[in-house]
Amino acid sequence: MKILLTGASGFVGSSFMRRFADRKDLQIFGIGRRATEFANYERRDLVEPFDLPFKPDVVIHAAALASPWGTRAEFARQNVRATENVVGFCERNGYPKLVYISSSSVFYRNEHQYDLTESSPIGPAFVNEYAATKHSGELVVSRYRGPSVVLRPRAVFGPGDTVLFPRILRAAKLGRLPLFVTDGPPALGDLLYIDNLCDYMLSAATRREVVGSYNLTNGHAVAIQDFLLEVLQRLGLNAPTRRVNVRTAMLVAGIVEGGCRLLRFRREPPVTRFGVSVFAYSKTFNVAKALGSLGKPSVGIGEGMDRFIAWQRTQS
Numbered sequence: 001m002k003i004l005l006t007g008a009s010g011f012v013g014s015s016f017m018r019r020f021a022d023r024k025d026l027q028i029f030g031i032g033r034r035a036t037e038f039a040n041y042e043r044r045d046l047v048e049p050f051d052l053p054f055k056p057d058v059v060i061h062a063a064a065l066a067s068p069w070g071t072r073a074e075f076a077r078q079n080v081r082a083t084e085n086v087v088g089f090c091e092r093n094g095y096p097k098l099v100y101i102s103s104s105s106v107f108y109r110n111e112h113q114y115d116l117t118e119s120s121p122i123g124p125a126f127v128n129e130y131a132a133t134k135h136s137g138e139l140v141v142s143r144y145r146g147p148s149v150v151l152r153p154r155a156v157f158g159p160g161d162t163v164l165f166p167r168i169l170r171a172a173k174l175g176r177l178p179l180f181v182t183d184g185p186p187a188l189g190d191l192l193y194i195d196n197l198c199d200y201m202l203s204a205a206t207r208r209e210v211v212g213s214y215n216l217t218n219g220h221a222v223a224i225q226d227f228l229l230e231v232l233q234r235l236g237l238n239a240p241t242r243r244v245n246v247r248t249a250m251l252v253a254g255i256v257e258g259g260c261r262l263l264r265f266r267r268e269p270p271v272t273r274f275g276v277s278v279f280a281y282s283k284t285f286n287v288a289k290a291l292g293s294l295g296k297p298s299v300g301i302g303e304g305m306d307r308f309i310a311w312q313r314t315q316s
Contacts, residue, residue: 002027003205004056004096006086007063008041009034011162012101012153012197016062017041019198029054032063046082055093058205061086061141062101064134066163068275069257069268072129079133083140095146099204102138104154104190104215104285105131110250110273112187112282118213118289128274138213149204150213151197154285158194158304159311167275168228169312172237176270178244180225180279188282189224190217193304196297203294214290220301221284227305234309246280 007013008030017030017038030036031044031052044050046063063086065078083100090098107116108127126132141148157164171177196218204210229239253273260269299307 001025001058001206002054002056003029004052004054004059005030006032006046006059006061006082007101008032008038009036010062010064010066011160012156012194012201013062014038015158015160015194016060016198016201019195020202029056046085047077049085049088051089051092056096058097058099059086059090060099060101060201060205062201064101064103064137065130066103067130067268068128068272070129071266075129075133076136079130080136080140083137087140087144090144090146095144097205097208098141098144098146098148099201100137100141100148100150101201102150102152102213103131103134104152104217104283106135106138106152108277108283110277110281114282114284116215116283116285118215127277128272147208147211149211151200151204151216152213153192153197153200153216154283155189155191155217156194156197157191158308160194161308165231165308165312169232169235169237171270172232172240175238175240177240178242178249179240180246180249180276181243182246182280185282186223186225187279188221188284189278190219190221190283190285190287191227191301191304192217193297193299193301193307195299195304199298200290200294207293210293214294215285215287216290216294217285217287218297218299218301218304219287219291221282222301225279231305231309234305235312246276249276250280 005013008017009032030041065075106122107120138150200216232239253271253276256269256271
């Protein structure tokens with residue numbers, strides 16, 4: 001099977017390329033914005049229409065601007081226009097199956113949300129531009145006349161992570177990470193280990209009967225702050241001692257974001273409402289549909305943490 005993978009230079013894409021590099025029944029060709037070590041790879045900017053000599057059976061579109069901060073125009077370019085160009089490529093190349101890597105954040109509101117399913121309401125308001133444009137990408141894919149799958153992973157972590165833990169660990173090392181205090185029970189959240197996401201991506205690509213949308217997690221919600229504190233402890237980093245109420249933190253983050261937008265700062269602020277919301281609001285998912293169609297995750301949360309800790313120790 002010939003698979004074209006966009007975003008092959010990113011965390012998810014490069015993990016997929018490495019995980020299945022030795023599969024003799026697969027021919028995987030990657031494209032992305034950055035240089036990589038992969039031989040079967042080309043640098044491409046998907047915001048422009050593109051074509052390739054490689055004619056795939058399946059296209060996995062994992063390229064995205066994944067960040068809690070950025071301009072509306074840049075998110076629209078990288079997450080919507082790029083998806084339109086990927087769909088255009090598919091339409092010019094025989095309508096291969098299209099697997100779109102979206103995000104569980106399309107569901108998020110600044111409140112507790114439990115047991116979310118694929119039929120849970122989406123929009124019309126979104127927590128940030130990333131979530132809004134990932135949903136817009138879903139709408140682009142919904143108009144594609146070939147077979148398609150939308151995968152919505154939640155909080156992907158593991159070796160090679162460039163999005164989830166780096167921001168948190170950086171803040172912890174600088175002594176800027178507080179302990180968030182809530183008025184109720186601690187926030188619960190699902191996570192997804194990177195190898196499990198790669199396995200699900202391959203299943204969605206290779207199994208003809210898998211179509212439609214799927215929420216993806218490890219199926220094991222954790223207390224987010226306790227999970228983070230264990231990671232810090234195992235990495236030998238000092239646990240935060242400064243305590244901040246999440247309502248205060250959300251207010252401060254909103255003021256900081258507003259000031260940064262007013263002054264047109266391009267760098268990510270030291271605190272964002274989305275970052276605070278991770279510790280403020282529970283987000284749990286019912287992934288019965290994914291378990292039934294794609295199978296159980298091969299790596300549990302505990303083993304995933306062990307692997308991530310071992311990798312992270314090699315990075316310092």
